[in-house]
Amino acid sequence: MTPKAGYVSNFEPSDGGGADAEFEEWPDRYVFDIVVSAERLPMLARMLFSMFDGRAYPILDVLGQDGYREVDPYISYDLVGVDVFLDGLREFGEWLYEDGMVGFGLMCEEPFCYAFVDEHKIITLRVDPALKERVEKILAAFDLEMAEGTAGADAAAHEHRNVLLAPDDKPELLGPDEALERLKMKWKVVLNVDPDTNVDDEGKELGVTHWRAVVRVDLPVEDEEAEHVPIDPTKVKYAEVVFEAANLREAEDVTFTQVENLAEEGGVAFEDGMIVLLDRLQEEQFAQVLTRAGVKAKTKAKGKGKGKAKAAPEEHEEGAGVVHVVRWLQ
Numbered sequence: 001m002t003p004k005a006g007y008v009s010n011f012e013p014s015d016g017g018g019a020d021a022e023f024e025e026w027p028d029r030y031v032f033d034i035v036v037s038a039e040r041l042p043m044l045a046r047m048l049f050s051m052f053d054g055r056a057y058p059i060l061d062v063l064g065q066d067g068y069r070e071v072d073p074y075i076s077y078d079l080v081g082v083d084v085f086l087d088g089l090r091e092f093g094e095w096l097y098e099d100g101m102v103g104f105g106l107m108c109e110e111p112f113c114y115a116f117v118d119e120h121k122i123i124t125l126r127v128d129p130a131l132k133e134r135v136e137k138i139l140a141a142f143d144l145e146m147a148e149g150t151a152g153a154d155a156a157a158h159e160h161r162n163v164l165l166a167p168d169d170k171p172e173l174l175g176p177d178e179a180l181e182r183l184k185m186k187w188k189v190v191l192n193v194d195p196d197t198n199v200d201d202e203g204k205e206l207g208v209t210h211w212r213a214v215v216r217v218d219l220p221v222e223d224e225e226a227e228h229v230p231i232d233p234t235k236v237k238y239a240e241v242v243f244e245a246a247n248l249r250e251a252e253d254v255t256f257t258q259v260e261n262l263a264e265e266g267g268v269a270f271e272d273g274m275i276v277l278l279d280r281l282q283e284e285q286f287a288q289v290l291t292r293a294g295v296k297a298k299t300k301a302k303g304k305g306k307g308k309a310k311a312a313p314e315e316h317e318e319g320a321g322v323v324h325v326v327r328w329l330q
Contacts, residue, residue: 006147007034007139012126027112030132032139034123040142041121042097047138048115048125049086049106055079056108058088058187059116062180063101067282068200068209074189075107082106088186095179097121102176181216181276191278195249198280208320210281212289213241213255214329217263217270237268238276242289242325250320251278258326266328293325 009032014025036044057076064072085106089096096104096117105116111128118124127135183189198206219235241258245251255275263270281289290296 003035003037004147004149005036006145007032008149009033009146011129026126028129029112029114029126030129030135032123032125032127032135034125034139034144036123036142036144038097038121041117041123042093044138044142045097045115045117045123046086046089047141048123048135049082049089051113051115051127051131051134052082052106052108055081056085056106056113058085058189059103059105059107060180060183060187060189061103061119063119064279065277065285066279067285068206068280069193070201073192074184075192076188077190078188080188085187088183091186092179092183095176099176102180177214177277181274184276185274191248193248195252196247198245198247206280208244208246210283210286210324211241211243211245211251211254212277212279212281212285213243213251213275214277215239215241215255215259216274216276217259217268218272218274220269220271237270238329239263240293240325240327240329241323242281242286242293244320244322244324246320248278254321254323258323262326262328290324293327295325 009030012026012029012031014027034044056079058080059076060074062072062074063070066072089104096102098121100119103116103118105114105124107114111130112126113128113131114124114126116124125135198209200206215238217237217239219237239259239262241255243251243254243258245254252275255278256273259273262268
């Protein structure tokens with residue numbers, strides 16, 4: 001296959017909406033699918049993001065570790081300054097533009113504009129018809145022409161890979177989980193799934209499943225440090241919780257309850273907590289997590305201390321609310 005830069009464009013009529021509609025209506029728009037070389041991608045993306053004025057809604061898609069969902073879709077439900085979005089792009093641009101496990105973008109409503117760089121680094125743009133000419137001028141400035149089709153990374157067999165792989169003996173190096181954690185804070189994005197159901201990518205109801213959560217708790221700091229943006233490892237602790245739950249809302253409740261109990265039992269005071277990872281586990285993943293924690297599902301814990309896990313009951317229980325592991329991570 002020969003890489004082929006260019007774009008395709010089509011008109012899409014409005015859909016959804018209406019008083020009884022399940023989803024909010026997207027207005028009439030033009031959609032552009034754009035392929036450009038890796039070297040030119042950052043500049044083109046920045047030019048397209050410059051069409052957003054003031055504030056918009058950041059979007060972040062991650063090919064995560066959830067056992068039943070391929071992509072973790074994050075979005076901000078609060079308007080965020082475009083300057084804040086671009087600041088995150090400057091800070092983590094090398095990861096965002098090169099990593100095969102992450103996509104990112106912005107959306108605003110007035111005028112309607114949606115710009116997204118997917119994990120294949122193909123740009124999808126949906127814009128109000130009034131912005132069509134402006135988009136075409138930007139693409140022409142990059143010598144991109146309309147084509148019958150484009151050939152990007154998704155046009156051939158390929159493998160998705162992380163570009164941030166920190167060695168186990170170099171914990172100070174930034175990995176994908178840490179980068180995601182910081183971007184979630186900066187862009188104020190949250191997982192965009194129905195919190196009251198538990199389904200896989202095909203919509204199949206799963207019922208009660210295994211879950212693993214990692215929570216960052218912020219330790220008390222002096223007042224003058226309260227606005228300290230970088231995550232200082234001396235002022236945070238991380239906890240791991242492995243348990244059973246029937247949906248996301250229940251999983252979040254179990255997670256925070258267990259972390260609060262763990263902190264109280266250990267005499268750890270903290271000001272706030274944030275769920276960094278919250279994934280459902282298939283049986284093989286569940287067994288691996290218990291092994292890493294030094295826990296056997298049918299072994300009853302005799303005690304709990306720093307870095308030690310609280311095991312499941314004597315007979316492995318099934319059902320929502322059962323907790324297998326609660327511990328501080330080193």
